[in-house]
Amino acid sequence: VSSQPHCFHCIHGFALAITSLSAADVAKQYEHIRELGKGTYGKVDLVAHRTQGTKIALKFVTKNKTKLKSFLREYSLTGSLSCSPFIIKVLDVLFETEDSYVFGQEYAPAGDLFDIIPPQVGLPEEMVKRCMQQLGLALDFMHSKSLVHRDVKPENVLLFDRECRRIKLADFGMTRRVGCRVKRVSGTIPYTAPEVCRASRTEGFLVATSLDVWAFGVLVFCMLTGNFPWEAALPADAFYEEFRRWQKAGCPAGTYPSQWRRFTDDALRMFQRLLASEPEKRCGVKDVFCFVKYELVSELRRRASCRAKRGERSSSGVCTGSCSSSSSSSTPRPSHRHPEPSTPPGTSCLRPAPLKRSVLSDPLSPREESGQHQSPGRDKNKSQMVMATAIEICV
Ligand SMILES: Nc1ncnc2c1ncn2[C@@H]1O[C@H](COP(=O)(O)OP(=O)(O)OP(=O)(O)O)[C@@H](O)[C@H]1O
Numbered sequence: 342v343s344s345q346p347h348c349f350h351c352i353h354g355f356a357l358a359i360t361s362l363s364a365a366d367v368a369k370q371y372e373h374i375r376e377l378g379k380g381t382y383g384k385v386d387l388v389a390h391r392t393q394g395t396k397i398a399l400k401f402v403t404k405n406k407t408k409l410k411s412f413l414r415e416y417s418l419t420g421s422l423s424c425s426p427f428i429i430k431v432l433d434v435l436f437e438t439e440d441s442y443v444f445g446q447e448y449a450p451a452g453d454l455f456d457i458i459p460p461q462v463g464l465p466e467e468m469v470k471r472c473m474q475q476l477g478l479a480l481d482f483m484h485s486k487s488l489v490h491r492d493v494k495p496e497n498v499l500l501f502d503r504e505c506r507r508i509k510l511a512d513f514g515m516t517r518r519v520g521c522r523v524k525r526v527s528g529t530i531p532y533t534a535p536e537v538c539r540a541s542r543t544e545g546f547l548v549a550t551s552l553d554v555w556a557f558g559v560l561v562f563c564m565l566t567g568n569f570p571w572e573a574a575l576p577a578d579a580f581y582e583e584f585r586r587w588q589k590a591g592c593p594a595g596t597y598p599s600q601w602r603r604f605t606d607d608a609l610r611m612f613q614r615l616l617a618s619e620p621e622k623r624c625g626v627k628d629v630f631c632f633v634k635y636e637l638v639s640e641l642r643r644r645a646s647c648r649a650k651r652g653e654r655s656s657s658g659v660c661t662g663s664c665s666s667s668s669s670s671s672t673p674r675p676s677h678r679h680p681e682p683s684t685p686p687g688t689s690c691l692r693p694a695p696l697k698r699s700v701l702s703d704p705l706s707p708r709e710e711s712g713q714h715q716s717p718g719r720d721k722n723k724s725q726m727v728m729a730t731a732i733e734i735c736v
């Protein structure tokens with residue numbers, strides 16, 4: 342590709358050269374095998390290099406949704422973290438097409454973690470513990486470099502085998518340095534920490550490692566149960582409110598919130614630390630390592646909680662007890678339905694929310710938070726060297 346025009350971007354004295362390739366050039370170099378994923382900002386394709394035969398993943402980021410600066414930040418950040426065995430490796434493949442910026446990554450042949458979590462059942466505990474250890478190490482590595490991932494969720498965990506013996510954290514598009522002020526994107530997902538859900542859209546919030554710790558706690562819950570603990574960490578969410586009240590009351594034994602009854606006391610202690618409502622009281626991600634030696638889900642409690650749930654329904658499958666009037670119709674409630682907002686928290690009628698793929702960013706606006714520096718600028722003259730400081734590019 343040396344005959345192709347390049348655009349150089351200097352980071353820490355190193356130049357990042359972006360080659361311009363037409364769609365035909367890309368097809369000449371790479372055989373398209375299949376699409377691996379599609380997101381708000383682009384897609385990831387599995388391709389094979391035509392002469393070398395190696396399979397790689399190409400991440401295409403649409404130009405009209407992402408600035409060059411953000412794309413380069415994701416590429417350089419991923420590259421700077423790639424020395425960890427638990428973080429996806431970027432390759433020396435970086436180019437732009439007419440409509441996308443593209444970089445190459447090692448291919449994770451077993452897909453992502455979301456795809457292997459059996460809905461409403463969860464993964465075997467041994468697998469969850471392997472994931473906790475590897476992801477804990479990936480996040481701890483990032484945190485030791487004062488970087489916060491900000492989009493921890495199963496879709497961003499890539500697998501090299503279906504038993505989760507080798508997994509890697511990916512997708513550093515949202516990663517920022519600790520202490521950066523960022524604007525909140527509209528909407529929340531179940532992994533979003535309560536302080537972010539509450540943050541004002543104009544003032545934003547300061548990036549902290551405790552955001553990843555919260556998301557990690559939610560992720561562990563999802564892996565163990567196949568459900569979300571709540572849809573949003575907001576008082577209007579009945580599941581969250583039930584959990585928060587229990588926490589506020591000092592987590593009394595014997596009155597566990599409905600979704601948490603299956604866990605052992607050790608697991609509940611771990612969740613209390615990961616999901617402490619005040620970010621300052623949240624533990625570090627490393628603190629989970631001491632919990633992997635304990636049993637997390639109690640088979641006895643799980644069965645008792647299932648029996649209790651069955652007993653709480655009438656033969657028609659409709660909730661009995663303190664349900665709101667909306668659930669007293671003769672039509673059985675679909676098991677995946679989220680409670681009506683009017684359902685009082687702490688009742689037997691709560692139905693867990695099943696996992697679904699979550700998108701953090703506002704699909705209508707670019708992923709750059711407003712209020713950040715402007716892009717270093719893209720000169721139409723492709724051979725021009727554009728200088729940017731490391732700080733501008735990296736965080
Ligand atoms: N290296 C890879 N190997 C296998 N599958 C991958 C790889 N990279 C991404 N995928 C698949 O593609 C999906 C989307 O990738 P990724 O998370 O990087 O993009 P995105 O969510 O659109 O990114 P962003 O949030 O930065 O816009 C992943 O959830 C995963 O299923």
Ligand SMILES: [Mg+2]
Binds near residue numbers: 496497
């Ligand atoms: Mg992603």
